[in-house]
Amino acid sequence: GENVEQHPSTLSVQEGDSAVIKCTYSDSASNYFPWYKQELGKRPQLIIDIRSNVGEKKDQRIAVTLNKTAKHFSLHITETQPEDSAVYFCAATTGNTPLVFGKGTRLSVIA
Amino acid sequence: KAGVTQTPRYLIKTRGQQVTLSCSPISGHRSVSWYQQTPGQGLQFLFEYFSETQRNKGNFPGRFSGRQFSNSRSEMNVSTLELGDSALYLCASSLASSDTGELFFGEGSRLTVL
Numbered sequence: 001g002e003n004v005e006q007h008p009s010t011l012s013v014q015e016g017d018s019a020v021i022k023c024t025y026s027d028s029a030s031n032y033f034p035w036y037k038q039e040l041g042k043r044p045q046l047i048i049d050i051r052s053n054v055g056e057k058k059d060q061r062i063a064v065t066l067n068k069t070a071k072h073f074s075l076h077i078t079e080t081q082p083e084d085s086a087v088y089f090c091a092a093t094t095g096n097t098p099l100v101f102g103k104g105t106r107l108s109v110i111a
Numbered sequence: 112k113a114g115v116t117q118t119p120r121y122l123i124k125t126r127g128q129q130v131t132l133s134c135s136p137i138s139g140h141r142s143v144s145w146y147q148q149t150p151g152q153g154l155q156f157l158f159e160y161f162s163e164t165q166r167n168k169g170n171f172p173g174r175f176s177g178r179q180f181s182n183s184r185s186e187m188n189v190s191t192l193e194l195g196d197s198a199l200y201l202c203a204s205s206l207a208s209s210d211t212g213e214l215f216f217g218e219g220s221r222l223t224v225l
Binding site: 006042045098101102 | 144151153156
């Protein structure tokens with residue numbers, strides 16, 4: 001089945017800097033890649049997703065890129081703010097199987 | 112529109128006991144998925160139900176079971192609790208199936224096994 005690896009497990013950046021979180025997946029048939037953000041004590045919430053027919057997607061300060069050949073996708077956050085501090089999870093699915101999540105990245109934005 | 116509601120939010124059990132957790136999905140959502148969240152392990156898939164049928168099951172022992180009712184509400188049960196079952200159990204609902212669109216998570220049921 002699908003296996004998703006996520007790096008790094010923790011990331012600290014200065015406010016205003018960029019943050020990049022990378023994920024690799026194992027099943028070349030995976031075609032949907034969402035990212036969820038979980039603030040401390042809160043529920044995970046979808047922040048952005050990308051499908052396999054697209055190489056990049058942006059939404060204000062966040063963007064996701066997908067490299068199907070290398071089977072990896074990344075989350076990019078620019079101009080980080082303290083409210084970006086949270087745990088971020090990547091996930092992948094073939095469309096016929098449940099979402100498989102990475103183990104998460106704890107992002108700390110230092111003011 | 113009300114979000115996904117999970118009950119109870121917190122519970123403490125002892126080894127060997129059993130527990131039942133409940134999840135009410137967003138109105139109109141027919142798919143309910145359950146995940147176990149533990150520190151360092153991320154979100155591990157337990158099972159998914161759609162229209163009262165189990166569509167997928169994760170790699171958990173048979174002590175973990177679930178069901179879905181005709182109103183889409185779902186329950187999961189863990190029997191013969193072990194210390195390692197201590198975790199946050201998250202329920203998520205979606206319109207169709209978990210693999211094609213956004214999952215809306217509940218706040219979770221935090222289970223502590225002593």
